[in-house]
Structure formats: structure tokens, C-alpha cells
Amino acid sequence: MNNNNQNSRDEILEKIRCVTEKKEISKLNISEELNQSMKEKAKINYVSDLKLFLSKLKDVGATVSIISNTNELVKEVHQYVAKNQIKTTVTIPENSTLQDIDWNEADVTTQYDAESLIVSVTNASMGIEETGTLVLLSSPSSPTGMNFLPEHHLIVLNSTNIVKSMEDVWKLLRADKRELPRTINLITGPSRTADIEYEIEIGAHGPKKLHVIIINE
Amino acid sequence: MQPLSRQFKKNVAKSIADKELQKSLLTAKKCLVHNRLNAIKLVTDFELLREKGKQIKQHTLSHLDYYLEEFEKNFTAQGGQLHWAKDASEARKIIVDICKHHDAKTVVKGKSMVGEEIGINEALEEAGVEPIETDLGEYIVQLANEAPSHIIVPCVHKTRQQIIDLFSKHHKKYGCDKKLTEVSELVAEARKIMRTKFLNADVGITGANFLVAETGSTVVVTNEGNGDLCSTLPKVHIVTAGLEKIVPGLDDVSLLVRLLGRSATGQEITAYTSFFTGPKRDVDLDGPEEMHMVLIDNGRTDLLNSELNEMLRCIRCGACLNHCPVYGSIGGHAYGWVYPGPMGAVLTPAILGLEEAGDLPNACTLNGRCESVCPVKIPLPKLLRSLRVRQFKKNQGSKTSRFALKIWAQFAKHPKAYHWASNTGIYLLSLITARKGSIKFLPLARGWTSSRNFPAPQGKTFQSLWLEQKEKKCE
Numbered sequence: 101m102n103n104n105n106q107n108s109r110d111e112i113l114e115k116i117r118c119v120t121e122k123k124e125i126s127k128l129n130i131s132e133e134l135n136q137s138m139k140e141k142a143k144i145n146y147v148s149d150l151k152l153f154l155s156k157l158k159d160v161g162a163t164v165s166i167i168s169n170t171n172e173l174v175k176e177v178h179q180y181v182a183k184n185q186i187k188t189t190v191t192i193p194e195n196s197t198l199q200d201i202d203w204n205e206a207d208v209t210t211q212y213d214a215e216s217l218i219v220s221v222t223n224a225s226m227g228i229e230e231t232g233t234l235v236l237l238s239s240p241s242s243p244t245g246m247n248f249l250p251e252h253h254l255i256v257l258n259s260t261n262i263v264k265s266m267e268d269v270w271k272l273l274r275a276d277k278r279e280l281p282r283t284i285n286l287i288t289g290p291s292r293t294a295d296i297e298y299e300i301e302i303g304a305h306g307p308k309k310l311h312v313i314i315i316n317e
Numbered sequence: 318m319q320p321l322s323r324q325f326k327k328n329v330a331k332s333i334a335d336k337e338l339q340k341s342l343l344t345a346k347k348c349l350v351h352n353r354l355n356a357i358k359l360v361t362d363f364e365l366l367r368e369k370g371k372q373i374k375q376h377t378l379s380h381l382d383y384y385l386e387e388f389e390k391n392f393t394a395q396g397g398q399l400h401w402a403k404d405a406s407e408a409r410k411i412i413v414d415i416c417k418h419h420d421a422k423t424v425v426k427g428k429s430m431v432g433e434e435i436g437i438n439e440a441l442e443e444a445g446v447e448p449i450e451t452d453l454g455e456y457i458v459q460l461a462n463e464a465p466s467h468i469i470v471p472c473v474h475k476t477r478q479q480i481i482d483l484f485s486k487h488h489k490k491y492g493c494d495k496k497l498t499e500v501s502e503l504v505a506e507a508r509k510i511m512r513t514k515f516l517n518a519d520v521g522i523t524g525a526n527f528l529v530a531e532t533g534s535t536v537v538v539t540n541e542g543n544g545d546l547c548s549t550l551p552k553v554h555i556v557t558a559g560l561e562k563i564v565p566g567l568d569d570v571s572l573l574v575r576l577l578g579r580s581a582t583g584q585e586i587t588a589y590t591s592f593f594t595g596p597k598r599d600v601d602l603d604g605p606e607e608m609h610m611v612l613i614d615n616g617r618t619d620l621l622n623s624e625l626n627e628m629l630r631c632i633r634c635g636a637c638l639n640h641c642p643v644y645g646s647i648g649g650h651a652y653g654w655v656y657p658g659p660m661g662a663v664l665t666p667a668i669l670g671l672e673e674a675g676d677l678p679n680a681c682t683l684n685g686r687c688e689s690v691c692p693v694k695i696p697l698p699k700l701l702r703s704l705r706v707r708q709f710k711k712n713q714g715s716k717t718s719r720f721a722l723k724i725w726a727q728f729a730k731h732p733k734a735y736h737w738a739s740n741t742g743i744y745l746l747s748l749i750t751a752r753k754g755s756i757k758f759l760p761l762a763r764g765w766t767s768s769r770n771f772p773a774p775q776g777k778t779f780q781s782l783w784l785e786q787k788e789k790k791c792e
């Protein structure tokens with residue numbers, strides 16, 4: 101279906117060029133300008149003090165717990181499930197580091213089923229201090245649906261991966277040289293709506309609860 | 318949507334008489350203005366942020382062809398299919414064809430103003446495809462068979478009771494017959510019903526807040542998470558976007574997101590800011606198999622080529638609506654088309670033509686609040702004034718106002734006559750002035766005096782006072 105409206109494309113660009121060409125700016129200049137910002141070598145600002153990040157998470161309605169190593173994760177998830185009286189299976193993504201954990205007797209599955217997903221535990225790649233945001237990149241070990249379908253979304257984040265601002269995330273991704281994933285989700289608190297009489301209601305179409313588990317080794 | 322902007326005056330009368338609407342507008346205004354103020358207080362230099370936002374958008378517009386081609390290159394390299402649409406009808410056809418090609422029965426939609434602009438729902442329905450609005454506010458106006466009345470809060474004109482009634486009427490068929498009272502119950506019921514629709518839809522259509530030339534990504538900003546379900550669950554994801562949505566790079570998105578959330582809802586950032594780049598990768602477990610982008614012109618290149626081109630910086634935050642005294646008293650529907658408030662008063666005549674929307678540029682007191690809150694510093698009053706000039710030159714506008722303007726012009730050209738006329742005017746007004754310096758009834762201005770008093774002139778004109786002062790000094 102590509103290019104089946106080549107004519108419209110050319111016509112639109114032609115009309116735009118009537119305006120832009122007048123300014124006599126060579127393409128080269130602009131691309132240099134663009135590349136400048138892309139290559140910006142400035143170092144990535146990691147955050148070592150969790151204080152601001154934690155208070156931002158609280159502001160946006162997320163709950164947090166801090167553990168000191170991966171071994172404590174099982175207990176933490178257990179506690180969350182018990183506290184919230186959840187009776188269904190917890191889903192973790194296939195192929196992820198979460199799968200390598202010994203979940204003992206816990207009711208955990210790697211079978212991601214869109215229709216019955218109630219609780220998911222997934223990994224965040226990064227955290228953003230400025231806004232209390234979690235960065236999740238889609239991949240075979242991180243399907244996007246697991247971030248939006250469940251009622252309870254538990255996100256595991258390593259404290260060494262918290263950066264100052266969104267710009268640091270882009271720097272990291274560029275440094276990585278990999279292709280961008282299909283989806284980058286910046287998640288800030290549980291889903292919400294204020295469409296009815298401005299009453300903020302938590303839990304619209306996405307998760308009603310966002311629980312962040314920070315591994316601070 | 319069939320534009321009703323021609324009958325603006327009639328629409329206004331209806332809105333002002335609507336008590337429920339007036340109530341909703343009042344709460345809305347209070348909440349939104351207050352939230353924005355609180356959010357910008359937290360930024361050290363919000364003015365600097367606005368200036369940068371303006372520069373990013375203006376820079377992109379002056380190299381629009383370059384960035385569009387850059388976007389095209391990167392988007393298609395990621396496996397996306399790009400379609401250019403000159404106008405609304407071309408855009409509708411492209412979308413309907415994609416849906417037919419996939420034999421789609423239902424389409425789930427994220428909130429999109431450009432979708433409203435091109436009238437995609439009507440076109441889909443005609444083609445036998447059911448469009449389902451998934452943003453709660455859009456869903457409510459769809460149930461009510463109305464148009465959104467605000468670009469951020471589509472059902473701002475609806476009270477809770479009206480929504481309760483709508484749900485009980487339309488949700489019976491899903492077996493929901495519990496009487497609802499709380500907002501939380503309404504939201505929960507909508508979530509449940511919508512979930513099945515998400516899981517069964519064949520196509521998802523979303524708008525775009527930004528298109529990133531650097532990476533070919535589409536950025537969608539939401540709070541409910543509906544946009545993400547629309548773009549993740551169905552096999553096909555179609556994005557509709559006006560071509561002014563383009564920005565150079567990811568860093569520009571970061572800056573504009575800081576402005577957008579604060580200006581729109583008073584949030585530092587909305588719950589979800591998502592970047593979609595091409596369809597799902599082969600190894601991914603979910604995501605659409607096809608990603609289409611419909612890049613829509615529909616009058617934008619003409620706008621770029623005109624004295625109104627700054628309007629293309631608009632990031633659709635709604636702040637100008639929330640701060641506009643006219644919007645605050647008449648609401649969105651009175652504007653008669655998709656875009657209301659100050660931004661709508663510029664965009665509607667620019668897209669549909671002055672014949673269709675001639676009254677809108679006049680529905681403004683030129684108080685300047687919109688410009689002072691606009692995150693990308695669009696000089697809305699200036700743009701409205703130039704539309705008025707266009708209108709006058711084209712011999713449009715009401716006969717009375719044209720006549721009055723001509724008379725005024727005659728006096729303005731002759732200072733002596735002007736002086737004499739204003740003094741006489743003041744004298745005549747003093748004859749009908751009631752006590753406390755206000756006039757209860759004014760011939761030729763009954764529209765004004767029927768709802769409030771006209772302030773009576775206080776003493777002499779500035780010119781006369783000036784002369785007196787001068788004489789005193791000389792003495």
C-alpha cells in the first residue's frame with residue numbers, strides 16, 4: 101500500500117517548499133544541527149540518592165518497596181499478593197531475568213494471556229528522577245501488554261539505573277547503538293482519568309495499582 | 318462532523334441558557350486554571366521553557382519539508398507504511414481502505430482531534446466498520462451522539478447525572494443494570510465493557526502528539542492507558558496525524574512534554590508517554606503486525622503559507638480554552654466545529670474558510686490571556702485580528718458592524734469631528750445615566766444591557782482634560 105498516493109506527497113512537499121526554500125537554508129546545515137544534538141556527548145547523569153525519586157513516585161500515586169537483592173523479590177511479591185488479597189496467578193515475562201529466579205511454591209506463570217492477566221511483574225530498564233517515571237522497552241522478554249492489561253503492575257527496577265531526566269534516557273539509548281524497540285513506555289503512576297466532573301479516579305483502562313520494587317544492593 | 322459555525326449566534330444563545338452547561342463550565346474553569354498554576358510554580362523558569370518550546374516548533378516549521386522527509390525515511394526503514402493525505406476525504410479513504418483490506422469489523426480508537434477533523438467515525442460507519450471510542454470522555458460523547466466540547470476533556474459539558482443516565486440506557490445490553498452513583502463505579506463499568514472491545518478489535522487507530530524525525534517514532538500521551546491498548550492489541554495500528562506534529566528529535570519531545578502536561582492538566586507528565594516505532598518485531602510477543610501512518614495536510618500547507626502560520630506551532634494543550642472568558646461562558650459546542658476556544662477561532666476559519674466560520678474571530682475580547690498562557694507562545698489575539706482584517710477586506714461580516722466601522726473610520730480621520738462627537742456622546746449618555754454611574758438600558762446596545770449595566774462615562778474625555786491641564790500649566 102506504500103506510495104500509492106505519491107501525487108499527494110509531491111504536491112504537499114511542493115507547497116511546503118514554496119515557503120521554506122525562500123529562506124535559502126541548505127539541507128546540510130540542518131542535518132548538522134540535528135546531528136549535533138544527537139551526538140551530544142555530555143555524560144549521562146545517574147542518580148545516587150533515591151530521595152527525590154521516591155517522593156516523586158509517591159506524588160503520582162505509586163507504592164514502593166526497597167529490597168537489597170534479587171533473592172528478596174519472591175518474598176516481596178508474596179507479601180504484595182497477600183496484602184491485596186489477590187487470588188490469581190502472577191504473570192512474569194518469559195525469557196526475562198525474572199524467570200531465572202527460584203519462585204519456590206509461589207503461584208507464578210510465564211504464560212502471558214491477555215484475557216486473564218490480573219497481576220504482572222516486569223522489569224524496568226530505567227527510572228527518571230525528575231518525574232518519578234519508569235522506562236519499559238518492549239522486547240521478547242517485555243511484552244507491552246503486560247504493562248497495561250493487569251490491575252496490578254509490579255515493576256522491578258535496579259537503583260543503579262535511575263537517571264536524572266528523560267534526556268539521559270535518550271543518551272543511553274543512542275549510546276547503545278541498537279535499533280529502537282517497537283514501544284518505549286514512560287510510565288508515571290497508575291492509570292487515571294478526570295473525565296467525569298474532574299474527580300481524579302485511579303484505574304481507568306490501565307493498571308489500578310503500580311507497585312515499584314527497587315533493588316538497592 | 319458537519320460544521321455549525323455559521324449559526325454561531327444561535328449556538329451561543331442556546332449555551333448561555335443551558336443551566337447544566339454553565340455549572341459544568343464553572344467547575345472546569347476553576348480546576349484547570351488552578352492545576353496549571355500549581356504545576357508551573359514547580360518549574361524554576363517556565364517562561365524560558367515556553368520560549369524554547371516556541372523555538373523548537375518554529376524551527377521545525379521553517380524546515381518542514383526536510384523534517385518530513387527525514388521522518389518518512391526513518392519510519393519506513395522501521396517497517397512503517399506512510400500515506401500522505403491532501404485533505405480530509407483522502408485521509409478517510411486511506412483509512413477505510415486499510416480497514417476493508419483487513420476485513421475489519423470493529424476499530425478501537427484513542428482520542429484524536431485530527432480524527433474528529435477528518436470525520437473518520439462517520440466514514441467508518443458508512444463502510445460497515447464500527448468505530449469505538451476508548452477514551453472515557455470520548456466514549457461518553459459518542460454514547461450521547463455528540464461532539465467533544467473540549468480538546469482535552471471531551472465531555473466537560475456533561476454532569477455526572479447525565480453520564481449515569483447515559484450508562485444505564487446504553488449498558489443494559491451488556492447485562493449491567495446496577496444503579497450507579499459514584500464516579501468510581503462509572504469508571505469501573507466502562508473499563509469492564511471496554512476491555513472486551515479492546516481484545517476483539519481488528520484495528521486500532523490513535524492520534525499522535527509528536528512525530529519524531531530523528532527516529533521515525535510516534536509519541537502518544539495519555540492518562541488512561543487506552544491509547545496503549547489501542548496500539549498494542551489489534552493486528553493493525555493506524556496513526557492519524559497532522560503534518561505539523563513533526564519535531565526534530567527525542568530531546569525536543571522531552572522539552573515539549575514538560576510544557577504539554579503542565580499546560581493541559583497541570584501534571585508534570587501524564588501517566589503514559591509512549592513511543593511507537595514501526596510494527597512489532599518478529600520476536601516480540603505482542604504488538605501490531607502492521608503500522609500505518611496517515612499524514613494529513615487538510616489546509617495546513619496553506620496555513621504555513623499565510624500570515625497565520627504561527628498557529629501551526631499549536632500542541633493542542635487546551636490552556637487557551639481554559640483561560641478564555643468567551644469559552645468559559647459558552648463552552649465548546651457553540652463554536653460549531655471540532656476546535657473550540659481561541660485556537661479554534663483561528664483554526665476553524667483557516668481550515669474551513671471564513672465564509673463557514675466568519676463569526677468566530679469576532680468572538681474574542683482581545684484580552685490576551687490565551688497568548689500569555691500558550692506554551693508555544695502563539696499570538697492568538699494577533700492572528701484573530703488579522704482574520705478580522707481579511708474578513709473586512711473580503712466584504713464579509715454583518716452589515717451593521719461594517720456600517721458602524723465605516724462611520725467610525727470617517728470620524729477617526731477627522732480629529733475635530735471625533736472630539737465633538739465624543740463630547741456629545743458623553744453628554745447624551747449623562748442624560749440617561751441612572752444613579753451610581755451605570756446605565757441600565759442603552760439603545761443600540763441592548764445585547765449588553767440586558768445582562769449587565771453599561772458603565773457611564775466618568776466626567777470629560779481624555780482630550781478635554783489634557784487641554785485643561787495644558788492651559789493651567791501655561792497660566
Ligand code: SF4
Nearest residue numbers: 631632634635637691
Ligand atoms: S494555541 Fe497554545 S494554548 Fe491553545 S491549545 Fe494550542 S498550544 Fe495550547
